Amino acid sequence: MILENLSVDCVIFGFDGANLNVLLWQSELNLIKEFYRDHEDYGQVTELFKKNPISSDKNAWGLIGSHVPVDEDSDEHAKYILSTFTSLDNVFLRQVKAFNEANRVPFQRVVTIAYYALINPDYHIMKKMDGIKSLKWFNINSMPKVIFDHSNIIQEALEKLREEVRYHPVGFHLLPEKFTLTQLQNLYETILDVELDTRNFRKKILNMKLLVDTEQKQINVAHRAARLYEFNLDIYKKLVKEGLNFRI
Amino acid sequence: MILENLSVDCVIFGFDGANLNVLLWQSELNLIKEFYRDHEDYGQVTELFKKNPISSDKNAWGLIGSHVPVDEDSDEHAKYILSTFTSLDNVFLRQVKAFNEANRVPFQRVVTIAYYALINPDYHIMKKMDGIKSLKWFNINSMPKVIFDHSNIIQEALEKLREEVRYHPVGFHLLPEKFTLTQLQNLYETILDVELDTRNFRKKILNMKLLVDTEQKQINVAHRAARLYEFNLDIYKKLVKEGLNFRI
DNA sequence: CCAAAAGTGTTAGACCTACACCCATGA
DNA sequence: TCATGGGTGTAGGTCTAACACTTTTGG
Numbered sequence: 001m002i003l004e005n006l007s008v009d010c011v012i013f014g015f016d017g018a019n020l021n022v023l024l025w026q027s028e029l030n031l032i033k034e035f036y037r038d039h040e041d042y043g044q045v046t047e048l049f050k051k052n053p054i055s056s057d058k059n060a061w062g063l064i065g066s067h068v069p070v071d072e073d074s075d076e077h078a079k080y081i082l083s084t085f086t087s088l089d090n091v092f093l094r095q096v097k098a099f100n101e102a103n104r105v106p107f108q109r110v111v112t113i114a115y116y117a118l119i120n121p122d123y124h125i126m127k128k129m130d131g132i133k134s135l136k137w138f139n140i141n142s143m144p145k146v147i148f149d150h151s152n153i154i155q156e157a158l159e160k161l162r163e164e165v166r167y168h169p170v171g172f173h174l175l176p177e178k179f180t181l182t183q184l185q186n187l188y189e190t191i192l193d194v195e196l197d198t199r200n201f202r203k204k205i206l207n208m209k210l211l212v213d214t215e216q217k218q219i220n221v222a223h224r225a226a227r228l229y230e231f232n233l234d235i236y237k238k239l240v241k242e243g244l245n246f247r248i
Numbered sequence: 249m250i251l252e253n254l255s256v257d258c259v260i261f262g263f264d265g266a267n268l269n270v271l272l273w274q275s276e277l278n279l280i281k282e283f284y285r286d287h288e289d290y291g292q293v294t295e296l297f298k299k300n301p302i303s304s305d306k307n308a309w310g311l312i313g314s315h316v317p318v319d320e321d322s323d324e325h326a327k328y329i330l331s332t333f334t335s336l337d338n339v340f341l342r343q344v345k346a347f348n349e350a351n352r353v354p355f356q357r358v359v360t361i362a363y364y365a366l367i368n369p370d371y372h373i374m375k376k377m378d379g380i381k382s383l384k385w386f387n388i389n390s391m392p393k394v395i396f397d398h399s400n401i402i403q404e405a406l407e408k409l410r411e412e413v414r415y416h417p418v419g420f421h422l423l424p425e426k427f428t429l430t431q432l433q434n435l436y437e438t439i440l441d442v443e444l445d446t447r448n449f450r451k452k453i454l455n456m457k458l459l460v461d462t463e464q465k466q467i468n469v470a471h472r473a474a475r476l477y478e479f480n481l482d483i484y485k486k487l488v489k490e491g492l493n494f495r496i
Numbered sequence: 497c498c499a500a501a502a503g504t505g506t507t508a509g510a511c512c513t514a515c516a517c518c519c520a521t522g523a
Numbered sequence: 524t525c526a527t528g529g530g531t532g533t534a535g536g537t538c539t540a541a542c543a544c545t546t547t548t549g550g
Contacts, residue, residue, distance in 0.1 A: 006348070068348075073348050073349045074348050097343045097345055098343070100254070100316075100322050100361065102318070113359075163415075167415065182528075198531095199514090199530085199531070200512070203511095207511090220521095220522080221528085222523060224521055226529055247495075430501075446503085446504095447504070447541095451539095466502095466548095469501080470500065470501085470548070470549045472502045472503080472547030474503085
C-alpha cells in the first residue's frame with residue numbers, strides 16, 4: 001500500500017564537464033510497472049492517476065518521484081528511487097525540505113519531501129529500465145515546462161546545493177572517482193557561477209591536503225595529460241577534527 | 249478540519265545571555281482550547297488524543313506543535329503557532345526538515361514538519377495564554393525526557409542553527425533590538441561552543457560595517473556602560489551585493 | 497575606592513589576489 | 524609542428540591570531 005498524500009521527489013543533479021543538469025521524466029512515466037516492487041502499489045497509483053490526472057499538458061516534464069509505501073519513510077524511499085535509476089546503493093542524497101502548499105497538486109492534498117542527489121557521471125542512469133525513452137537531462141539554465149511546483153522545488157534544491165558545496169566537500173560526488181583539478185575547478189565555476197583563478201584554486205585545494213594524488217594521469221587526451229586525484233572521506237574527517245574549515 | 253497525519257513542530261530557541269534554551273510544553277497542553285481557532289478542530293484533536301495517547305509518561309515534555317488545518321500549509325501554521333506564543337507576527341522562522349519515520353508516533357503515521365524559531369528576549373512568551381503553567385525554557389545541554397522523536401528533532405534543529413549562524417547574520421534575532429558587542433560575542437560563544445578573542449571579534453564584526461551604532465549606551469549597569477548597536481537588514485543586503493561574505 | 501565589565505593596538509604569520517608563460521601530449 | 528589544455532611562482536595586500544592594560548560606571 002502507498003500513502004496517497006505523501007510523496008518523494010528527487011532533484012537528481014549531474015555534471016557533464018560544462019553544465020549542471022537535472023534529470024527529469026515525462027509525467028506519465030510515473031506509471032511504469034517496473035518501478036513498483038509491489039503489484040498492488042502499481043494498481044493503486046494507476047487508480048490515483050486516473051482520478052487525478054497529473055497534468056493536462058502531456059509534454060510537461062517532472063521530477064522523478066513517487067508516493068511513499070506505508071512501511072517506508074521518505075529517506076528509504078528516496079534511496080529506493082535512486083538505486084532504481086542508477087543501480088547504485090550509495091548515491092549522495094540530502095533532504096531539501098517538505099513542500100506542502102494546500103494547492104500544490106490539484107484534486108488532492110499531497111505533501112512531497114524533496115531530496116537532491118549528486119550523480120557521478122561514471123554510472124549510467126537507468127540500467128534497470130533501459131526501455132524508457134522520456135527521461136532526459138536538462139541544463140539548469142534551460143528547464144522545460146514542468147508540472148506542479150517542481151520548478152520551485154528545483155530552484156530550492158539548487159540553492160541548497162550551492163550553499164552546501166561552498167562549505168562542505170560534496171562537489172566530488174558529481175565527478176568520476178578519479179578526477180583532475182581542472183574538472184574540479186570547472187565544477188565549482190559552473191555550480192557557483194563564478195570564475196576562479198586557476199593558480200589560486202589549485203594552491204587552495206592542494207593546501208587543504210584533502211585530495212589523494214593517485215599517481216595516475218589521463219590517457220588518450222590530445223594535450224598534456226593531467227594528474228588524477230581522489231577525495232578521501234576519512235582524511236577529510238581527520239582534518240575536520242584538526243580544525244579544517246572547508247571553504248571555497 | 250485538521251489533517252490527522254500532518255503536523256508542525258517548532259523548536260523555539262531563546263538566549264538569556266548565558267544559555268541557549270528551547271521552549272517546551274507538557275504534552276497534554278496540546279489540548280488547550282485557546283490554541284484552536286476552530287472549535288471543530290479542537291474536538292477533532294481531543295478525539296485523536298483519546299485514541300492515541302501521546303505518551304504514557306505524563307511528565308514527558310514536547311516541542312510546541314500541532315496538526316495542520318486542511319486549508320493551511322505548514323509555513324502558515326508554524327507562523328500561527330509562533331504568533332500565538334509570542335504575540336509577534338515577524339518571528340524568525342526556518343523549516344528544518346520533515347520527519348516521517350513510519351513508527352515515530354505510535355498508532356498512526358504522522359509526518360511532522362519541523363521549524364526552528366529565534367526569539368528576541370524583549371518579547372514575552374505567552375501573552376495570550378497567561379494561564380498556562382507547564383511551559384518552560386530548557387537549556388539545550390540539559391533537556392528533560394521528551395516524547396516521540398523530539399530529542400532527535402531538537403538535535404537537528406540545533407545543527408541547522410549552528411550551520412546558519414556561522415554564514416548568515418541570523419544570530420541577531422536572539423538578541424534585543426539594541427545589543428552590545430559583548431552580548432553578541434557571548435551568543436556566538438554559546439551557540440558554537442567556542443571561545444573567541446574579544447579584541448579580534450570586535451574588529452571583525454565592526455569591519456563588516458554591518459552594525460549601526462545607535463549612539464546609545466546601557467543604563468543602570470554597575471560597570472562602564474557599553475555602546476548599543478543595531479542590525480540593519482538593508483545594509484546587509486547592500487553589502488552582500490558588494491561581495492560581503494558573512495563568516496564567523 | 498572597589499568591583500565589574502568595556503574598550504583598545506601591535507606584531508608576526510597565514511592567506512588571498514593578481515598576473516603570464518612554458519610543458520606535455522596526440523593528431 | 525601545431526593545437527590544446529596542464530601546470531607553475533611571486534609580490535603586495537589583507538586578514539587572522541595572540542596577547543595585557545586602561546577606562547567607565549554604580550555601589
